[in-house]
């Protein structure tokens with residue numbers, strides 16, 4: 519089937535395929551939208567002994583070294599309604615659809631569920647990986663199932679939302695079980711009517727500022743987009759991967775001890791445990807707005823590391839390491855990076 523053959527390019531500069539804009543050359547690169555094309559790409563003798571990297575929108579990766587193997591970008595597209603009732607609309611979405619396009623598609627149809635997740639960079643296939651979340655809503659709240667191909671067997675599978683083991687910035691797709699899986703699509707259920715989630719600080723204020731007392735999904739998505747634009751840099755003009763660290767989740771006892779010394783530390787319940795603001799911890803260590811050569815910490819948000827250009831992944835990791843060390847020394851908290859770090863050693 520010649521139409522399904524992937525066009526593999528060699529020695530490709532993939533700097534423009536990661537939102538941090540980090541320099542990286544991939545030994546091979548291709549886009550695939552069919553299992554047989556994928557099979558051929560994986561069997562290519564030039565890359566057979568090398569690792570492969572599945573890359574979506576590149577908004578949650580740190581490329582540290584040149585990549586010795588094949589970079590595969592899934593090319594499954596489409597947003598299709600698969601079932602409708604008087605209360606819900608079920609959709610199937612291809613992995614390569616940009617996430618924000620899906621959000622706009624849903625709010626344009628007055629559907630509820632994704633409006634708080636507006637303006638998140640990246641593709642739909644990556645959404646289940648870290649269970650993207652913002653302003654009180656997570657991907658898992660609408661997810662019904664995720665489809666993936668197991669590259670070691672060629673079989674396609676579907677996992678129910680429960681099987682995906684979603685947690686805070688976590689899912690089965692981040693575990694070693696999934697290292698050979700390629701997500702091809704996601705199934706979501708959206709609602710025709712649902713209460714809005716407007717309790718996250720700033721959301722209701724942003725609607726009030728527009729004089730909106732009875733919001734629509736589109737109005738909430740627009741308000742969230744404005745809030746994000748105020749705090750988070752646009753990767754098109756300043757390289758970044760959103761939050762660089764997860765908000766740490768600690769025991770009640772650890773939180774109480776810290777809060778006694780630092781009563782202003784923003785914190786939220788997380789089941790039996792407590793989630794702390796990583797941004798606050800970093801800011802207290804004096805990192806907010808600091809630049810070291812081509813990399814730095816964003817001026818508006820201490821959790822966002824930025825790449826000003828002409829730097830590399832090692833410099834970014836070095837900065838991240840210094841921040842982790844300072845936060846650990848001062849507060850005894852080990853910050854965990856949120857993006858996937860791709861390095862050879």
Ligand code: EPU
Nearest residue numbers: 652653760761763764765784795797798801818819820821
């Ligand atoms: N804060 C500081 N200093 C700062 C920024 C924030 O002290 O420089 C404090 C704020 O005062 C606030 C608290 O930190 O009390 C939380 O800040 P924010 O509302 O900006 O949220 P966040 O916890 O820093 C998380 C997600 C974001 C998501 C927002 C909104 C993680 C790791 N990050 O950030 O997700 O947009 O909440 O829901 O959970 C991403 O994952 O890439 C991302 C941007």
